[in-house]
Amino acid sequence: MTPWIDxxxxxxxxxxxxxxxxxxxxxxxxxxxxxxVRDIVESAGDWIDYWKFGFGTSALYSxxxxxxxxxVLSTSGIVPYPGGTLFEIAxxxxxxxxxxxxxxxxxxxxxxxxxxxxxMDAPIRxxxxxxxxxxxxxxxxxxxxxxxxxxxxxxxxxTQLAEDLACGADYAILEGRESGRNVGFYRSxxxxxxxxxxxxxxxxxxxxxxxxxxxxxxQQEFFVRKLGVNVNLGNIPATEVTALEALRxxxxxxxxxxV
Amino acid sequence: MTPWIDxxxxxxxxxxxxxxxxxxxxxxxxxxxxxxVRDIVESAGDWIDYWKFGFGTSALYSxxxxxxxxxVLSTSGIVPYPGGTLFEIAxxxxxxxxxxxxxxxxxxxxxxxxxxxxxMDAPIRxxxxxxxxxxxxxxxxxxxxxxxxxxxxxxxxxTQLAEDLACGADYAILEGRESGRNVGFYRSxxxxxxxxxxxxxxxxxxxxxxxxxxxxxxQQEFFVRKLGVNVNLGNIPATEVTALEALRxxxxxxxxxxV
Amino acid sequence: MTPWIDxxxxxxxxxxxxxxxxxxxxxxxxxxxxxxVRDIVESAGDWIDYWKFGFGTSALYSxxxxxxxxxVLSTSGIVPYPGGTLFEIAxxxxxxxxxxxxxxxxxxxxxxxxxxxxxMDAPIRxxxxxxxxxxxxxxxxxxxxxxxxxxxxxxxxxTQLAEDLACGADYAILEGRESGRNVGFYRSxxxxxxxxxxxxxxxxxxxxxxxxxxxxxxQQEFFVRKLGVNVNLGNIPATEVTALEALRxxxxxxxxxxV
Numbered sequence: 214m215t216p217w218i219d220x221x222x223x224x225x226x227x228x229x230x231x232x233x234x235x236x237x238x239x240x241x242x243x244x245x246x247x248x249x250v251r252d253i254v255e256s257a258g259d260w261i262d263y264w265k266f267g268f269g270t271s272a273l274y275s276x277x278x279x280x281x282x283x284x285v286l287s288t289s290g291i292v293p294y295p296g297g298t299l300f301e302i303a304x305x306x307x308x309x310x311x312x313x314x315x316x317x318x319x320x321x322x323x324x325x326x327x328x329x330x331x332x333m334d335a336p337i338r339x340x341x342x343x344x345x346x347x348x349x350x351x352x353x354x355x356x357x358x359x360x361x362x363x364x365x366x367x368x369x370x371x372t373q374l375a376e377d378l379a380c381g382a383d384y385a386i387l388e389g390r391e392s393g394r395n396v397g398f399y400r401s402x403x404x405x406x407x408x409x410x411x412x413x414x415x416x417x418x419x420x421x422x423x424x425x426x427x428x429x430x431x432q433q434e435f436f437v438r439k440l441g442v443n444v445n446l447g448n449i450p451a452t453e454v455t456a457l458e459a460l461r462x463x464x465x466x467x468x469x470x471x472v
Numbered sequence: 473m474t475p476w477i478d479x480x481x482x483x484x485x486x487x488x489x490x491x492x493x494x495x496x497x498x499x500x501x502x503x504x505x506x507x508x509v510r511d512i513v514e515s516a517g518d519w520i521d522y523w524k525f526g527f528g529t530s531a532l533y534s535x536x537x538x539x540x541x542x543x544v545l546s547t548s549g550i551v552p553y554p555g556g557t558l559f560e561i562a563x564x565x566x567x568x569x570x571x572x573x574x575x576x577x578x579x580x581x582x583x584x585x586x587x588x589x590x591x592m593d594a595p596i597r598x599x600x601x602x603x604x605x606x607x608x609x610x611x612x613x614x615x616x617x618x619x620x621x622x623x624x625x626x627x628x629x630x631t632q633l634a635e636d637l638a639c640g641a642d643y644a645i646l647e648g649r650e651s652g653r654n655v656g657f658y659r660s661x662x663x664x665x666x667x668x669x670x671x672x673x674x675x676x677x678x679x680x681x682x683x684x685x686x687x688x689x690x691q692q693e694f695f696v697r698k699l700g701v702n703v704n705l706g707n708i709p710a711t712e713v714t715a716l717e718a719l720r721x722x723x724x725x726x727x728x729x730x731v
Numbered sequence: 732m733t734p735w736i737d738x739x740x741x742x743x744x745x746x747x748x749x750x751x752x753x754x755x756x757x758x759x760x761x762x763x764x765x766x767x768v769r770d771i772v773e774s775a776g777d778w779i780d781y782w783k784f785g786f787g788t789s790a791l792y793s794x795x796x797x798x799x800x801x802x803v804l805s806t807s808g809i810v811p812y813p814g815g816t817l818f819e820i821a822x823x824x825x826x827x828x829x830x831x832x833x834x835x836x837x838x839x840x841x842x843x844x845x846x847x848x849x850x851m852d853a854p855i856r857x858x859x860x861x862x863x864x865x866x867x868x869x870x871x872x873x874x875x876x877x878x879x880x881x882x883x884x885x886x887x888x889x890t891q892l893a894e895d896l897a898c899g900a901d902y903a904i905l906e907g908r909e910s911g912r913n914v915g916f917y918r919s920x921x922x923x924x925x926x927x928x929x930x931x932x933x934x935x936x937x938x939x940x941x942x943x944x945x946x947x948x949x950q951q952e953f954f955v956r957k958l959g960v961n962v963n964l965g966n967i968p969a970t971e972v973t974a975l976e977a978l979r980x981x982x983x984x985x986x987x988x989x990v
Contacts, residue, residue, distance in 0.1 A: 246770035272977075273976055274733065299739060302982070305990075
């Protein structure tokens with residue numbers, strides 16, 4: 214029960230509660246302590262669906278720290294997973310198979326497959342998506358290089374997203390990095406290549422199965438405006454989850470003015 | 473007792489302790505967990521006077537979370553209040569009256585009246601300032617739209633600030649948003665329209681009753697330089713309170729060089 | 732034992748563990764609560780060597796708060812010290828001697844000597860470096876003014892760094908402020924004067940005894956690329972320590988692509 218119930222209605226109505234299959238919020242965690250995770254989840258857990266241990270950070274924690282973070286998240290109905298960069302490193306070191314095995318052993322139920330840094334041919338990508346599904350993982354894929362500019366045509370982006378889903382990926386993520394700057398569809402000031410991303414949206418078969426990495430408020434606002442309050446958003450800093458939830462519901466000026 | 477007492481004196485002297493009616497620091501909280509609030513207040517509580525639950529975030533928390541945040545703050549002599557956007561939404565939904573009633577019931581003793589997003593005529597604005605005062609609230613008002621640029625002339629800003637105070641507002645706040653960028657007297661890089669704000673300062677009848685939202689260090693430095701160590705500053709991120717207190721006292725290079 | 736041991740190897744090998752005399756990470760803390768410090772150190776303590784209470788913040792805390800922060804750090808093998816600005820203020824107030832005395836009394840074992848804001852002739856600087864060493868402190872010095880641009884020639888920077896070390900300083904720090912913007916070798920967008928800093932590197936007698944303040948990821952990446960995974964880096968925000976450790980080891984795209 215919220216404090217102002219019966220008094221203030223969400224200006225943008227229709228926000229879905231948990232469990233949900235769209236309207237997802239995915240957090241990027243680049244090194245939070247277990248105590249901090251516990252605090253955040255206590256007040257904002259209802260608005261978080263997926264929790265990414267960014268890039269290779271999960272390889273740095275002690276087993277105790279990793280487990281205590283994972284426990285806090287799982288208990289709150291949030292799915293933790295290691296960032297795609299870790300998978301890329303394992304693949305590059307010829308250990309992709311053992312990584313999946315170990316991920317399972319550590320209690321991960323979700324895995325990300327990406328090629329943001331390491332090169333990966335489509336057949337290899339598809340093989341690992343299928344393999345991870347076969348082993349029972351929720352599979353997230355990510356499209357886009359972790360460097361400046363569009364590295365493919367809009368059509369190629371759309372094709373890769375569609376193919377990933379066709380191979381069994383549960384959600385396909387569009388790369389935005391931690392910063393939302395100077396990468397893919399984001400310019401170096403964080404502004405959006407609106408025309409290009411609009412064309413991409415039109416080409417997508419299942420917009421509900423795409424997660425848009427949108428670390429900055431202006432980017433989050435753009436997606437809420439274009440795709441509604443239940444758009445899937447990713448790479449949200451843990452400290453911004455509550456502000457994003459307010460933005461989704463029109464409880465913040467940037468979206469309240471859409472009413 | 474501070475550690476270096478008798479050794480290091482504040483380079484900028486005269487900083488007031490609590491309770492104080494000027495030299496206020498108002499924090500903007502866009503979604504901190506109760507545990508985090510407790511931690512912050514433990515070490516920085518003496519330097520915080522008002523604590524704003526930014527925009528509509530207070531409508532998202534569970535009753536437990538809201539109450540535990542409010543308890544921590546009140547115990548430390550800090551006044552919590554819901555952001556003006558919440559009042560604007562209630563007014564727009566024809567529930568302003570019930571919002572004040574419920575605020576009281578929840579234990580709020582302070583309320584903000586603003587028109588950053590929703591349009592409000594002067595008579596309506598004045599009516600609600602008076603009504604909130606009549607019901608015993610500390611009343612903060614906010615002047616300025618939550619969008620780019622000056623939306624009124626400097627004279628109109630001064631008039632609204634003065635009228636709010638004349639209607640009984642305890643403090644009148646000048647809008648700066650969470651970012652301090654691309655809003656009111658702040659350019660998109662956070663720099664200040666110094667000439668315009670200088671003119672505004674000259675037109676103000678009671679500078680001690682104005683709170684300047686100044687989220688960025690360069691903005692805080694500007695106001696300390698122009699109006700002294702006991703200037704009222706708002707929208708300070710909770711994590712920046714200690715750094716601001718150092719800035720006020722000349723314990724940081726940016727103001728130490730004024731000595 | 733880390734979770735993925737035997738599976739994922741560090742793409743950039745050779746990172747040193749504690750205790751180490753190079754590969755240092757120095758954190759800047761501009762006002763964290765004791766509870767937050769405890770949380771951070773619990774998961775990231777192994778990657779932090781020095782912990783600076785930024786500028787004059789240590790003069791603001793109560794004795795209890797200061798001691799509880801220092802205890803948490805010391806227990807984790809991290810060396811806390813007051814920022815150089817505090818020493819500059821004491822010197823300006825003719826209390827440098829008593830500051831060292833009090834620092835010792837409070838339990839500090841490390842001190843920073845700088846002239847970022849207050850003017851200090853070389854003989855005075857050298858005297859205090861020697862004096863602090865004589866009293867048993869680990870001595871860090873800092874070179875560079877806390878204002879825009881290069882305030883000396885590259886040769887003068889190199890000379891001061893070398894002289895500090897010759898006078899007994901344990902490490903000489905190159906100024907980068909909290910922001911890494913618009914100061915010394917950093918432009919206002921955080922980019923690096925690469926040619927100048929390259930010349931400085933060539934002129935340094937003991938690169939292992941220089942700590943480069945590099946608050947921004949792009950700056951950290953630059954130094955890892957130029958000077959290796961065990962470069963000494965300073966002014967790292969406490970929340971970025973884990974991300975930096977990943978960067979050092981090639982567990983993040985920005986350095987993984989160097990492999």
